[in-house]
Amino acid sequence: MTKRRSPWMDPAGSTDSELDDLRDLARSFCEKEIKPHSETFIANKQVDRELWNKAGELGLLCLSVPEEYGGGGGTFAHEAIVIEEQAYAGDSSWGASLHSGIVAHYILAYGTEEQKQAWLPKLASGEAVGAIAMTEPGTGSDLQSVKTKAIREGDEYVINGSKTFITNGAQADVVITVAKTNPEEAASGISLIIVPADTPGFSRGRVLDKIGMKGQDTAELSYEDVRVPVANLLGPEEGQGFVQLMQQLPQERLIVAVANVAAMEVMLEETLRYVHDREAFGRPIWGFQNTKFKLAEVATEARVARSFVDECIGLHIEGELDIPTVAMAKLWCSERAQKVADMCLQLHGGYGYMNEYPIARAWADLRVSQIYAGTSEIMKEIISRSLPKPA
DSSP, X not given: OOOOOOOOOOTTOOOHHHHHHHHHHHHHHIIIIIGGGHHHHHHHTSOOHHHHHHHHHTTOSSXXXXXXXXXXXXXXXXXXXXXXXXHHTTOOOOOHHHIIIIIHHHHHHHOOHHHHHHHHHHHHHTSSOEEEEOOOTTTTTOGGGOOOEEEEETTEEEEEEEEEEETTTTTOSEEEEEEESSTTOSGGGEEEEEEETTSTTEEEEEEOOOXXXXXXXXXXXXXXXXXXXXXXXXXXXXXXXXXXHHHHHHHHHHHHHHHHHHHHHHHHHHHHHHHHHOEETTEEGGGSHHHHHHHHHHHHHHHHHHHHHHHHHHHHXXXXXXXXXXXXXXXXXXXXXXXXXXXXXXXXGGGGGSTTSHHHHHHHHHGGGGTTTSOHHHHHHXXXXXXXXXX
16 A cells, blocks of 8 residues: 555644654554454454554554553544554454544543543553443434443442443453433433443353454443442543533544545555456456546545545644534545445456455445444434524
């Protein structure tokens, strides 16, 4: 994959050279530690546990967490580089973007000093793997209707419920759990609670068999009278969980968009290579007008998506990215990435349907992008609410 420059203005003071060095490090790590082991990850339905430790040793985890908590002291620009390089390596198994860009930031944004000191250094070093448990059987995108309960008894919460589709669920050492501390309320009854995975009553179900992202440990979780200290509550008081989720979901959606546009770029490059090498009817597939026109479409889709996402990254770094705009980015990039995958797979012919070719896995992996972090339909609802009423 051609090396990409990072165009974002970084208020943290990182120079182009520093960001380029990080990109080189991330690319080398993905090429050496991830790409050669992709088949093993898929067979095991999870990455090797040591991968997290190796990434932590190199400083590739929690890059946007302050140095005082063991992180890299950078911004989302640093996280985006790692997300891109993982996508360029064709990997969908390693749940690092959720670990570093989502789980760590819930603790950073809402945790007490004790919670930050307890967990952020471990997340940054790879000693602990993080997950966030939102989705439940039967709830999907309707977070206000979660059934998991966390009822206070003295100085403890007693948690009961189940979760599903949880990324990093099989390997997680700490799970931020969405639960109802007041079951009588909807959004105002939701709280976020830190649950260490070694807590009695917490258990993991099966690692789910998915259409794509087969090397990622997406698991079911169960809570049966799980007791944790009241001090594990995220935020100053109960009932803040829904607001916290809404505040953090834009970064999660931007992470999806970044990965999608990087996937579009690598699919274009892979397909260009294939059509120049593969012959049909005595000439390279590239020689047919249909091939050229289709890849002209793909190149345009990728270029437009890249421009929009780079703008969103810059806005996010400056603290100016609003919820409707990031919903547009997530909607556009997830839908366009699937369109690009479909066109590129078609140009591979029968080989495109074979898992040994990267395009086949990309086609299957990308489908979930229109579902997780808010479905395309939810994104459209968010966007429509922002549209002004004509005078």
